[in-house]
Amino acid sequence: MQRMRLIRLAVAGASATLLLAVACRPVQDASPRYGKAAGAAVAEEKGAPKAASKAAPKADTGVAGKAGAPIAKVAATTAALYPVAPPPFSDGVFPCSQCHSPGDKVNRTPHPVEFHEDIVLHHDEKNRWCLDCHDAQNRDKLHLADGRLIDFTESYRLCGQCHGPTLRNWKAGEHGKRTGSWSGTKQYLLCASCHSPHSPHFKPLQPKRPPLRQEAIK
Numbered sequence: 001m002q003r004m005r006l007i008r009l010a011v012a013g014a015s016a017t018l019l020l021a022v023a024c025r026p027v028q029d030a031s032p033r034y035g036k037a038a039g040a041a042v043a044e045e046k047g048a049p050k051a052a053s054k055a056a057p058k059a060d061t062g063v064a065g066k067a068g069a070p071i072a073k074v075a076a077t078t079a080a081l082y083p084v085a086p087p088p089f090s091d092g093v094f095p096c097s098q099c100h101s102p103g104d105k106v107n108r109t110p111h112p113v114e115f116h117e118d119i120v121l122h123h124d125e126k127n128r129w130c131l132d133c134h135d136a137q138n139r140d141k142l143h144l145a146d147g148r149l150i151d152f153t154e155s156y157r158l159c160g161q162c163h164g165p166t167l168r169n170w171k172a173g174e175h176g177k178r179t180g181s182w183s184g185t186k187q188y189l190l191c192a193s194c195h196s197p198h199s200p201h202f203k204p205l206q207p208k209r210p211p212l213r214q215e216a217i218k
Contacts, residue, residue, distance in 0.1 A: 079153070082171065084188045087152040094152075096139035106136045122199040133158055133197070159191045 087094075099115075110129040113119070121129065135141045141149040142158050150157055160167030169175035176194065180186035191197070 082188050083186065084153050084190050085193060087190060088193055100139040102137045108136060119198050156191050
């Protein structure tokens with residue numbers, strides 16, 4: 001009797017161990033939310049060699065003298081993951097190359113800009129000015145801190161350099177607004193769709209009067 005009890009306990013323990021191992025097995029996402037499977041990210045961190053494709057294109061780093069992922073591939077992946085609404089340009093402002101050409105001499109010293117006198121910078125204005133975000137030569141582009149050029153449709157990458165947690169929440173749908181369905185096509189509103197990039201704080205709103213009570217309606 002004692003022997004049978006020990007056998008049953010051993011079988012029950014083995015079954016519990018097997019079930020626990022299956023339940024705790026890590027799930028591999030076939031279509032990762034942020035563009036990389038977990039295995040690929042771990043392999044990249046450990047320096048594991050990647051399988052070379054038959055026709056591997058040369059990497060265009062976008063930064064002279066530095067190795068990196070091809071810019072076109074990164075931009076295509078980003079655009080596919082986060083389809084955005086058109087940037088909210090003011091009428092007649094874009095493209096900036098209508099007035100600015102690559103051959104123009106650019107004064108890179110912070111100074112008041114005569115043509116854009118309607119723009120008042122209230123966005124870390126003691127440490128920032130126009131050319132910290134706008135590219136000096138190609139005015140139809142923005143640039144990141146490392147010099148890489150990006151389109152205005154990717155301006156969230158520029159904002160995310162300082163506002164990292166907000167960018168993370170925006171990607172997850174916890175900040176900002178997006179339309180569409182959970183399992184179908186989505187469209188994200190850009191940061192500039194709600195916040196002015198030159199003065200991002202919301203202005204105080206004047207509250208509306210309360211509705212009339214029923215007895216006050218004649």
